[in-house]
Amino acid sequence: MRFASVLKCVLLIALPFEVVAAHANDEALPSSVSRWFGPQNWVRDTEGPVIPLGSAGSFDDTHLFAPCVIWEKGGIQEKGRYRLWYSGSRRDVANRVFSLGMAESADGRTFVKTKTNPIYNFGDGEHSVLTATMLRNPDGSVLREQGRLRMWFSSTHFAGGTGAHTLHETTSADGVTWSKPSAAQLKGIYAPTILRERDGYRMWFSDVSSDPWVVSHATSKDGKQWTVTDRGVVKVDQKWERMRLFYPTVLKTNGVYLMWYGSYWASERNKTALGFAVSSDGIHWHKHPANPVFRPDANRPWESHYTTSQSVLRSPDGSFRIWYASRRKPPFVNKYFAIGTAKWAGLEKVAD
Numbered sequence: 001m002r003f004a005s006v007l008k009c010v011l012l013i014a015l016p017f018e019v020v021a022a023h024a025n026d027e028a029l030p031s032s033v034s035r036w037f038g039p040q041n042w043v044r045d046t047e048g049p050v051i052p053l054g055s056a057g058s059f060d061d062t063h064l065f066a067p068c069v070i071w072e073k074g075g076i077q078e079k080g081r082y083r084l085w086y087s088g089s090r091r092d093v094a095n096r097v098f099s100l101g102m103a104e105s106a107d108g109r110t111f112v113k114t115k116t117n118p119i120y121n122f123g124d125g126e127h128s129v130l131t132a133t134m135l136r137n138p139d140g141s142v143l144r145e146q147g148r149l150r151m152w153f154s155s156t157h158f159a160g161g162t163g164a165h166t167l168h169e170t171t172s173a174d175g176v177t178w179s180k181p182s183a184a185q186l187k188g189i190y191a192p193t194i195l196r197e198r199d200g201y202r203m204w205f206s207d208v209s210s211d212p213w214v215v216s217h218a219t220s221k222d223g224k225q226w227t228v229t230d231r232g233v234v235k236v237d238q239k240w241e242r243m244r245l246f247y248p249t250v251l252k253t254n255g256v257y258l259m260w261y262g263s264y265w266a267s268e269r270n271k272t273a274l275g276f277a278v279s280s281d282g283i284h285w286h287k288h289p290a291n292p293v294f295r296p297d298a299n300r301p302w303e304s305h306y307t308t309s310q311s312v313l314r315s316p317d318g319s320f321r322i323w324y325a326s327r328r329k330p331p332f333v334n335k336y337f338a339i340g341t342a343k344w345a346g347l348e349k350v351a352d
Contacts, residue, residue, distance in 0.1 A: 032256050033278045033286050035347065040276065040293040042322065042342040049302055049338035050111050050323065051086060051103055059099050059118045060088025065325035065336030066191070068132040068151075069108070069311040070142040082108045083175055084311075084323065085132050085151075086339060088118065093335055095159050097121075098128035102176065108313075108321055109341060120170070120178045122155055129181075130154045130165075131191040131247070131309065135223065138195050140251030140313055148173050150223060154190045155181070165190045165208050169224065186218065186226050191309070193250040194223070202282060204233070204259065206246045212236050213244035215261060217283060234261060234277060234285050240292055241275065242266040249312050250282070254347075257282045260294070260322070262308030270330055271296050272308045294322065294342070301328050302338045309336065318346040 051067070054060040068085045082105040087098040099118035103111035122129055135150040137143045143150075148171045156165045166184035188209030195202050201223045207216040215234035218226045234245060241263040248261045257279040265271045273292035277285040296307050303326030310324040321343050325336040 029286060030280055032254065033280060036256070036258065036276075036278045037288055037290075038347070039290075040288075040344050042294050042344045044297065044300070044340065044342045046109050046341060049326070050105075050109060050341050051084065051113070051339035052302075053334070053337065054088065054113075054117075058088075059090060060086075060101055062090050062092075062333075063096055063098070063335045064088040064101070064339065066131045066309040067311045067323040067325065067339050068134055069313060069323050070134055070136075071108075071313060072142060079106065081106060082111075084111055084339075085134075085175075086325075087128070087130050087132070089128070093332075096128070096335070097126060097158070098130055100129045100132060100153075100178075108323075114176065116176070119176050122181055126157045126159065127155045128158065130156065133192050133194055135201075136193075136195050136251070138197055138252035143196055149175055151178070152185075152192055152194055152223075154192070163208075164188075167192065167205075167226070182224070185224060186228070191247045193248055195250065195252070196223075204248045204250045204282070206244075206248065207231060211244070213246055215245050215248045215259075230283050233283055234259070234287075236263065238275065238287055238291055240266050240273070245275075247309050249310055251312065251314060252282075253314055256280055257285075259285065260310060260312055262310070263292075265292065265295075268296075270305055270332075272306045274308060274310065274324075294324070296326070300340075302326055303340050304329055306336065307340070314346070320344045320346055 066087045073080045084103045088101045089096040089098040100120035101117040102114040105111040132153040135143045152169050154165045167186040167189040168181040170178040172178040190206040190208045192205040201220040203218045207214050214232040217230040217233050218228045220226045243264050246262045250259045259277045260274050265273045274294040275291040276288040276293045279285045298304050306327030307324050312322045323341050
């Protein structure tokens with residue numbers, strides 16, 4: 001596969017000063033929220049995808065998406081490593097069945113796929129493993145319980161035609177060998193993010209039980225029995241958004257919750273983009289006035305139309321790195337085509 005050599009492609013979302021000022025001076029909007037409404041200058045700092053389609057005959061030779069990324073100490077040269085799990089599939093769109101692959105990296109930019117991929121599947125040859133998410137601390141860092149990783153994922157039987165999605169859990173000590181899928185914990189769930197806080201577990205997810213898709217919120221005492229507490233905490237209500245919201249990624253920093261989420265881009269046919277929202281409590285969200293903050297790039301063919309199903313980590317220096325799945329121009333033979341990455345200096349650097 002040959003890609004155009006495009007280094008450090010910068011996406012600059014410029015906000016008119018009066019828009020920023022209006023939100024900053026809004027008495028109803030806490031300064032802890034409004035301070036996040038400056039530009040998000042995401043820099044794409046690789047020549048091509050960090051994860052491309054697999055070679056012919058491999059489990060991910062036609063579709064791949066939904067990166068789930070963590071960083072842990074140890075591993076590569078004992079300096080720490082990024083580990084990325086993703087959903088990959090063969091077959092045409094109607095008959096695709098996704099399994100889970102894994103890749104590792106020292107810097108978050110150059111990944112090597114695990115030789116034993118796929119490392120995990122649902123086990124019945126029909127249901128897919130989709131949009132995996134790892135248990136995390138509020139700041140987005142990975143959280144092990146009793147030495148084990150906890151992973152949740154959405155599952156559906158695409159060829160079955162019902163469109164039903166269910167939430168399942170699995171655990172692992174090494175990230176490669178995982179327990180069998182749990183029984184369904186919730187229905188109508190897609191693309192969850194799960195954080196453990198002092199009072200229990202919180203989940204934000206795409207509620208796909210009916211149209212239009214919205215982002216909803218659930219809580220749990222143990223991460224197994226869930227109660228949906230608030231439906232539609234984020235809905236389609238900005239002009240750029242169309243039809244559905246999906247892939248909410250949530251973390252907490254400086255006392256506020258940050259969410260990146262996807263939607264169909266109303267003014268750009270056959271494209272998706274990422275919006276950004278901030279909340280003081282994880283329930284009441286304020287959207288960035290200059291959404292979408294991350295968009296497809298027509299100069300990079302492998303990500304010219306979709307840039308969603310993302311994972312975001314915050315570094316100790318306050319910067320953020322995003323990993324996202326992309327799609328090239330129609331016809332959409334590949335539901336998603338590649339996984340890319342970009343970096344944003346973060347609030348502290350923007351404010352300088």
